Amino acid sequence: MTTTTGSADFKHPKCYANTEGGCSTRISGEHFVSHSLIRLYTFDDPNVTIQHDNGFGVRHPVSPRRFVANVLCEAHNNGLSDADAAALKFATFLREIALRYQNGSGDWGVNESVEISGDDFQRWVLKLLATHAAGNALTANGELVKSPILDDSIHLLLNRAAWPTTWGLCVAADATNPELKFDPFSRIETATDNWWGVTPMLKNGDQTLIGGVVELAGVGFGLSLYNPGRELPEFNLPANPLRGSIRRPSVMAWELKGVRKQVNFTWDDHHEHKNITYTMQRS
Template sequence: MTVRQPPDLTYKHPKCYANSRGGCSTKISGEHYVSHALIKLYTFDDPSVVIKPTANYRIPVDIKPKNFVANVLCTRHNNDLSDADSTALDFATFLRDIAIRYKNGGGEWGPAETIEVSGDDFQRWVLKLIITHAAADVFTEGDGKRVTTIIPDESIDLLLDRAEWPRTWGLGVTGNLSNSHLKFDPFTRAEVVINEWWSAQPLIKHDPRTLLGGIVDLAGVSFTMCIFNQSEALLHDDKINPLLGVLQRPDSLTWILDGVPKTIQFRWNDRWQHRPITFTMHR
């Protein structure tokens, strides 16, 4: 009989960015820069597809999507975040299917549709994508040089659901259409379902350089992520402010065309206020 030893909950893998409180497995895994399932979705699961990473990823050759990874997370913590990846896939699939049928206004909008996804898991997915990029040092400055940043332990506790999100931290969506930094239209540009379906950029505090969050685009919609008190930044009306008019943790996102809504309903388990956001579209 083989006796299995319980996992060492104090072990900290030196290459795992989520090792702040231990609980690591002894094996490091390849964490995708953006969820593998999303890449497969947007490439129609074509086995011949290759990715051409930009120079900052330090991958000098064209690679298969399964290899677009950073070795920055242990197997156990990677597996713990699988629900976040599934939620992002559900979100993107819903919007992408509508966009393909709509054909930039040349197709059908169709009947009212609603999908419900976990807001908590989607918030974690946005944070995970940003932290993965920061842990692999692939974010760049204006001159193209890579930026090394400190990843706060608090962000890991939030990522692994060890702590409650503070009211003024977390996910946000534009509530002010004059904010040119944030996208809100998943349907009227073909590029959104071809080659501009995701991106990530950081928010960094200098001296010392510390990760404060970032902006992630998925399926034509921009999401802000703040791991700091953003309440003051939300009020600054400077056009260079990416947080201008952001609404935190929306109850739902709805796009209405000709009176017909398409809605993503977020399910939250926190105690904070959640307000619906509606975008009215025109042909």
């Protein structure tokens, strides 16, 4: 397919990433969750259908090619392919291990690792949240909400700006926080049919998208598009879904009897990056 690009300052009215122009003249169907991930988890079954389970967004079963929102132009959609690739690489790695492990009745195997761009994966989490916001598929307290997207979020998504130190991706470091899941191997459904999810964080009043939690392959990733105040006591209150988390890990690892399955995230920023290891026990 040929992408027809408008002038450098052309802003397609249906493209949520049009803040500084650079749009193509044709709008595209942006999948609510990456098409490559749907194909992975359904074994590319041509007869599979998918829908949102919250009653909004895509409200009835459709083929994967129709699980889309017309919210990005072709140019900006194509420009986010590296983000989709990072998510696919992460999910493929964990899913293959989970299918072999079979909830503890199978084989944990030997040490394994994979290297993934943390920058691209962080953008994928933001893209999923932004697409749901632009596609009117977010809910709060069971009700559909229209959630504006900050221009700053678009600049981060399109790699036009550096992430502030206090913003960005985070993962669980506190086992008591149920919002940030960290065990992709003990529930086989995370490798089959319950493999993704999205929960937004919205600003009081105008419902602006300020972050959220995205699940992929049984792992929860928090994202803040503001300073959540980690240094404050309130950060660790039960109502905060990001409590007890660490930002932008360099390593996420799962260890069972000395054998590690490890995701190495690479980052181009100058922030601190910590390692996190989750110790597993065979049930």
